[in-house]
Amino acid sequence: MQPVSIGLLGLGTVGAEVARLVEDRNGPFATRAGREVVLKKVAVRDRLKSRGLALPIDVLSTDPIAVAADPAVDIVVELMGGIEPARTAVLAALEAGKDVVTANKALLAEHGAELFAAARRSGRAVAFEGAVGGGIPIINTIGVGLAANRFKAMAAILNGTCNFILSSMARSGLSYAEALRQAQRLGYAEADPTLDVDGTDTAHKLAILAQLAFGASVTTSMIPKQGIDTLQSADIQYAAELGYTVKLLAVARDHGDAGLELRVAPRLVRKGSPLAEVSGPDNAIRTVGDPVGSTLISGQGAGAGPTASAVLGDLIDVIVGRAALTARSLALWPEAAPPPRLCSPKDVRGRAYLRFSIADRPGVLGSIAQVLGRHNVSIASVIQHDPGEDDQPDAPVPLVMMTHVASEADLDAALDAIDRLLVVSPPSVRLGVED
């Protein structure tokens, strides 16, 4: 049998590890691929950068689109990241009749429909295990292992940077800014962490999972999102006092006729529950399906080794021919997809954590409770500590509440009204509880 020729686009953190492992002729990758695999062409920005890899110089190219279209290349592995030139290169590969492996969540979340239409036109597959959850084989689990299920709900920790920051805020009482600096020092956050901490990266991944598990063709902008960059350590401490951990969650829940709930937000998870115990840079995905019930899968959500595991798994799938069959069976991002029905706040019900900054005088708790009651929100528990002696007498004091189950629309309206009370310093804090 002829060797399979790979065109690798990108030789950074993940690409270099993939290249190294493809060269290991006696490893499990070689055994399970069952055919010789050669790196035919590798696209980089800088051909002269030293990379600690023994690649012949003529393998390197600075033109990813040419590599993708090169007739000597059988399969294209895109590990550059970003939208362009990744999008054009992937389309070029598909048009030239090649299967594609990519770990590019931004590209799939924004242009999944276009890429999968091109793949169908040419009868090819786009495999993307590395795009969500790093080394955790969540795409394979949902799309193949649990393929016979109707998914009802999903809650997932999909960004290792955020989970690391939240874990250190909870453990060491650090502020968000301090925890971010620590994460950067330890290599768990990039110099510019914006897309991680504002929830965009998690929303990209949720868009992909929503397509896979619920057939919903959403793009990132349709997903209501809140990051961790505005979280205050006080709320993490109060949540802990109430028995909860704060996690940045991607949530999807099927509300039947009312539509699909999708959101990215920091939410309270009860301590001791599996998602609460996922700490540091790990990722985890909890799904609820019928007939399987609840399943959890967790592991390293990023990093060279874990992501290379996912990319090489995809490459085996493509080489042995499974990826093409899976692509046909899943029919992702179908052309005639109706716009997704996303449900409105009145259809979403849950418990909420609230923190108000109130004037320290009698009757305030009562007025807040009254407003909540008027909006059908009932209070399950309250924390109000005695202000310390040193505190300024007129400084606002915190009032923390956990509500019973209420509709999001009612909570919206109640908080709106409360923030207009004279005795409250807006904005009040509100975090949902993931039950």
Add this chain to the structure above:
Amino acid sequence: MQPVSIGLLGLGTVGAEVARLVEDRNGPFATRAGREVVLKKVAVRDRLKSRGLALPIDVLSTDPIAVAADPAVDIVVELMGGIEPARTAVLAALEAGKDVVTANKALLAEHGAELFAAARRSGRAVAFEGAVGGGIPIINTIGVGLAANRFKAMAAILNGTCNFILSSMARSGLSYAEALRQAQRLGYAEADPTLDVDGTDTAHKLAILAQLAFGASVTTSMIPKQGIDTLQSADIQYAAELGYTVKLLAVARDHGDAGLELRVAPRLVRKGSPLAEVSGPDNAIRTVGDPVGSTLISGQGAGAGPTASAVLGDLIDVIVGRAALTARSLALWPEAAPPPRLCSPKDVRGRAYLRFSIADRPGVLGSIAQVLGRHNVSIASVIQHDPGEDDQPDAPVPLVMMTHVASEADLDAALDAIDRLLVVSPPSVRLGVED
């Protein structure tokens, strides 16, 4: 396209749920299979039993081997359990050129080599996701999602009955016998629970996972096993005092040139670690692979719905053609497999929990410590409670120890010597710690 005809062998807990879901023409199973699927023949013991399923009477047969060989049947789904007639029926199906789906761990653990040889001869696949971990897609995770990894270790909770019993012993302080009766009352243990509680069922599943992850062709009898039926609640309480939970674990660990460690035993897992938090009838599998690192997957390890999810996932795999490709790529139970190299106790090192029954007099702790020291076992912590006033003055009192890392061979020799001391009432209790 022609509909696919299923021959279903067994219409019990799992079989009836599979039959029900195959009949759901609008569910995800039908969509992802992409072809019409019909139940052509169903084998049972008792044709007249009422089953709450609307099956035409002429579909039912009491001859599973005839159903397996019936030319009108395309795919055979074996859900009878036990060795015979399941083995003969599966072989008949493979010889007649049919793919087989089974959830029969006993059959695979004992006759995997024979079945897979027959499958290779006829170019067919045997899919067996339901055989390990119920609804948890662990076969697909190890064999496909993590296919590019070299596995180094695995620790798994694979028997829901045992985990349920251990959870209630830990939570309510019940004795083993009481917890078993409770499990039976609640439907978590069978009338005859022997194969569950003595570790046999877990060893069956470990034999299958050892083949899949390490290519080791072991049968159940090669796996050293200890069940939970001899566990005393005192040890569960002392373990809790030391910060550990006791779990029945299937353990596999690659010791390189020294060979593969395989065992089924109740072991101590540190509280707060993911496996320790798996409670009730759930199952969980933790794997360590290179390059992916540590991954955990958990969910419902038994029951009609979860197991049907696995069986129907396999059926989709077979129907779309993926199962055949996976069978070729994994080459399980290969003919020319050398006998597995299992490592000896001297190569296995770990910490151990020990409980001795000792005479309540001075110097005993010292003599025990001395024997341990002579065998290179050092002590990390000791629990010795004051005997209560009510206790008989001459009754033996418990002495509990946690050791530092020591070799199993040294621990064997030390306990042997200690149990021969006059001040010790044998046998002493020893449980390994899973770190």
